[in-house]
Amino acid sequence: MKMRYAAYGIAALLIIASWIGNIAYSRYYRLPEGRFLVHRIEATDTPSAAFALVYVANKDDKRTIRSIAVGGLPTLRFGPANGRQELSRQTVYTFMGSYAGDPARKSALPPLVVRDVDVTFDDGQTQTMRVGEIIVYRDDYPPREIDSPVTVTATTGGSDHSGSVTALVNREAELTGTTSAWLSRLGQAFPFRVSLIDAIGQPATSVKPESDYPVRLVRGQHIVTDYQFRFPAGDPHAMEAYNLLLTHEFLEADGERTEYRVDARYVPDFTESRMKAFVRAARREAG
Amino acid sequence: MKFSYSRIVLGLTFELIDFRIMNFDLLPDVVGYLLVMWGAYRLSGGNRVFLIAWLAAAVQLLPACGELFGHRIEVPLLGSETFKTPQLAEAALKTLVEAAMLAGICAGIRASAAKRGLRGLAEAARTRWRIVVVMDGALLLLLPFLLNTTKNSWEFFFLLLAVAAFLAHFSIVFLVNRAGREGHDDSEEASGPGQQ
Structure with a gap:
């Protein structure tokens, strides 16, 4: 009888430990909030496809990105989120940017360095988020026909x-x-x-x-x-x-x-272990 | 009257089998739990341990009512969505209460059979209950791992476990049916525990 109760007790303890361990592990490998990868980008601002931003979010995040605006690049628009990679807890999205023509710009300008973007979420909140470093070369505008060798x-x-x-x-x-x-x-x-x-x-x-x-x-x-x-x-x-x-x-x-x-x-291909390293780094940064 | 056992057999069948047309369960769990409660209450006159089954079935009535309005407690192993802690906790709680209900039924049958010297039936009740404990224990132990594993790698294993657990639960239907046939004692069936 005692043995049976001991077996039930051990089983119950194992089950409780399994739940506590798995919940703690799952919480630990959750991003504090969605974030962009660090980008190191060189791009131009000629009217065409610009560059893509890569965003990582927890699968159970309630809010999603509605729009992204980049200061200094008024004609840059980002398309809707495209799911790039699904992992067990996170999803990697890409937002493809493209430029419309800018009638206000008439000549070449010095390169613009972008480190932050303004993100508007579907709950109406706007947040400035870091994206790394994006160098935008602003050559002659409208782009002149180059007779390349x-x-x-x-x-x-x-x-x-x-x-x-x-x-x-x-x-x-x-x-x-x-x-x-x-x-x-x-x-x-x-x-x-x-x-x-x-x-x-x-x-x-x-x-x-x-x-x-x-x-x-x-x-x-x-x-x-x-x-x-x-x-x-x-x-x-x-x-x-x-x-x-x-x-x-x-x-x-x-x-x-x-x-x-x-x-x-x-664009990095994430494995589960790479994503864990990414989340750990994000948690360290968030303090 | 063998009807109390029959009610439990029918109740468990309603509860365990989902036969859905356009998302509507033709064998609603609410009816199943009510039948189990009815049968268990009648049998508790002879053995109060059946009251455990009555109580567990009563607890399950609330989520079963929720199911009628679209809130289903389930872990969709074949879907693409990810699992969340509350969803798995809900499923675990349901498994636990379900196990308590089956424990009450098995213990009641075992005690009644032992009282009348039906050793075969008592042994069957004990064996079935042990199988249920092992299966449900395995489910409760492994369910939270779904929070941390990619579904594809565990899908087949969990499906296998879920089928095994279902068969273990369904084997109780046959046990109750057998109890109704060979272990029936009219003296046990007063109109409830107060009639002893």
Whole structure:
């Protein structure tokens, strides 16, 4: 009899422990509130698709985002939330931004750096939320037709966060630089390679910006830009969203300087353990 | 009168089986609990332990009424939604009260059978109750894990457990039916506990 009561007692204790443990664990891995990833973005403000913001919310959050406004970019509008990834407790959403034409703007302006956005929720509340650092290049406006020495002929992207862009050289020019605001920050996490191909089927010759530039480009050649976001395991930057405008700078025969930008994007793929690390960091930050 | 056992058999059948058309249960749980209460109350004249079943069925009447108005206590394992603590706690509480009701029924049958020397029936009541305890215990233990696991990985396991628990509960219907056939004693069936 005593043994039976002891067994019932142990079972009851196990059940109670299971509930307490699971509820505590579940609460611990809940975000204090929805938040944007840290973004490191380079973008322009030409009328077209702009950039995407990535937002993480608890699945049981009652309020949802109704609209996002960015100070200094009055024509930027964000579309509705698109579910990107479902995890056990959180959902990752993307909000795609696009610009309408801005008749008020007539000339180039210095780059704008955005660190916060104003978010309006469906309960009517507005909150300023941090989004990382978004550099918006405000070139000539309305955008002038650029007679670039190169034309993009092929673009590929891989699920391993790699990509490749091939451009045909239309006329002679010098490749003088390949830059991006985020190259120094990313370092080894963003290996990229610029290669030249004299003709399709010929072997590619790799050129290094630091040692081989300026490089003389001949009409008919192809410039191939290969890149990959490759974060080491445990690197906290792997949970940030990147958008690089890898800019090739050209000096033409008549002395004119032109550019050609390769758009390299990275949005982290969350696993359950990565999301837990993200939530832990958010909780630490919230205190 | 074997009718008290029959009422419990019918009541449990109403309560355990959901036969829904357009979201309306053709075998409403409210009717089931009322029948169990009726049967248990009549049998409690012979053995007061049946009052546990009566009380547990009475407690379940309220949520059963809620079901008539669309508030169903359930854990949809095949859906895509995530689980919340109150939802699982509600389901756990329902499982607990349900187990108490079945405990009252099994204990009552066992005591009555033992009193009249029906060892087979008493043993069956004890075995069925143990199976129910194990199944419901496993459900109560594992239910909160649904808060912390991706549903897909546990879906099959929980479905299996839920089916096993249902079969364990339904086996009590057969036990009560058997008790009605072989363990019936008219002297137990006064009009309630006050008539002893």
